[in-house]
Amino acid sequence: MVRYLDLVLEAAEYPDRFPHSWRLSYASTSGHLTIDYELPASDVVPAEKSYRYVKASDTITATARPATQVRAVYAEVLRQTALRVVHEVLEADRAAAVRTLVFNGHVSGNDPATGREVRPCLISLATSRERFLNVDLGRVDTVACLTHLEARISRDPAKLQAVEPIVVDGSLQADFTLDSDSDKDEAGTAAPAPEQAPARAAAAGRATRQQQLVPGQNVPLSATRVQVDLQPTHLDLSVLLVGASGRVDRDEDFIFYNNPRSADGAVVLSGNSAIIDTARLTPLYERVVVVVSTSDAPSVANATAVLSQPGGDTDLRFQPADSMRVSALVWGELYLRNGGWRLRAVGQGWVDGLAGVARDYGVDVE
Numbered sequence: 001m002v003r004y005l006d007l008v009l010e011a012a013e014y015p016d017r018f019p020h021s022w023r024l025s026y027a028s029t030s031g032h033l034t035i036d037y038e039l040p041a042s043d044v045v046p047a048e049k050s051y052r053y054v055k056a057s058d059t060i061t062a063t064a065r066p067a068t069q070v071r072a073v074y075a076e077v078l079r080q081t082a083l084r085v086v087h088e089v090l091e092a093d094r095a096a097a098v099r100t101l102v103f104n105g106h107v108s109g110n111d112p113a114t115g116r117e118v119r120p121c122l123i124s125l126a127t128s129r130e131r132f133l134n135v136d137l138g139r140v141d142t143v144a145c146l147t148h149l150e151a152r153i154s155r156d157p158a159k160l161q162a163v164e165p166i167v168v169d170g171s172l173q174a175d176f177t178l179d180s181d182s183d184k185d186e187a188g189t190a191a192p193a194p195e196q197a198p199a200r201a202a203a204a205g206r207a208t209r210q211q212q213l214v215p216g217q218n219v220p221l222s223a224t225r226v227q228v229d230l231q232p233t234h235l236d237l238s239v240l241l242v243g244a245s246g247r248v249d250r251d252e253d254f255i256f257y258n259n260p261r262s263a264d265g266a267v268v269l270s271g272n273s274a275i276i277d278t279a280r281l282t283p284l285y286e287r288v289v290v291v292v293s294t295s296d297a298p299s300v301a302n303a304t305a306v307l308s309q310p311g312g313d314t315d316l317r318f319q320p321a322d323s324m325r326v327s328a329l330v331w332g333e334l335y336l337r338n339g340g341w342r343l344r345a346v347g348q349g350w351v352d353g354l355a356g357v358a359r360d361y362g363v364d365v366e
Helices: 002-011 069-094 129-133 143-147 353-360
Strands: 023-026 032-037 048-055 059-064 100-104 121-128 176-179 211-214 218-220 225-230 237-241 265-269 273-277 285-293 305-308 313-318 329-339 340-350
Touching: 002 023, 002 069, 002 176, 032 069, 069 100, 069 129, 069 143, 100 129, 100 218, 121 129, 218 353, 225 237, 237 265, 237 273, 237 353, 285 353, 305 329, 313 340, 329 353
Parallel strands: 032 100, 211 313
Antiparallel strands: 023 032, 023 176, 048 059, 100 121, 218 340, 225 273, 225 305, 237 285, 265 273, 285 329, 305 313, 329 340
């Protein structure tokens, strides 16, 4: 559940200056979810209200946004963000596994009184699934809505005036926890110790270990140039270069046996291996999607692949759990986060094969 909801929040698009981090805690017996969410600081509101071109001096001058307007806009941004996050989580949970929910929205900043770094809670909300989904968010006033939901709201969030976060105890205590941008497993402990494996780079004097990934797990990459090796020789490996839209910008961004090299040379296919150099990727690409498929076998059973990082001591291995019923699947994706590349294990399958995957990612398939 926490890994699935992490993917849901990861897929949500926000402006560039919004932070994108959270901590999810889920109690499986009670169906309670707690979300500790990082909200944007007040500088997310542009300081300029408008711009004016002065023909005589051939310059552009800015008109400052009034401080009262900055505070009002910022408070509205926080209220809308809190409601949106709760809405996205509950709407995505079609199995109704989350029965109650607490949202605590924090902001990182400097206390104007002491100058020290603080992280106050500015919005805290506790609600049941039924109560929240009974709200028509398209027609509400955010202040009235949060008041109706008995939320705690900062009186002056621009000045980091905190509210008391809602803390649960007893039967609502979480037994599964996940931090965004962390190498934690679903129980909130350190990721499993990598299993010892024979050194595939023994000739270079490097002993490697293998870390077994689980669906939804994401780990940082230590090298810009990596290699993905598909172990079953009867299956095919392909790569899709995806932009901010979540789709390819052109058919040439589909790297497969008939187009084994990307235009920028960042991705090269050779048999059942793909070399991916993130340092050479054109900046418009934000994700590198690795696909496993079959053209003659009944399914992509045992679609195991290993990502190795030259110079590193750990290889990343992932075997999707349910690959017996599909003829293609997204094995994993490399994605850019805060200036660094990460690997996410996915394992999502398609029954209509490689053509179905390519079509859904925007490739014109004849």
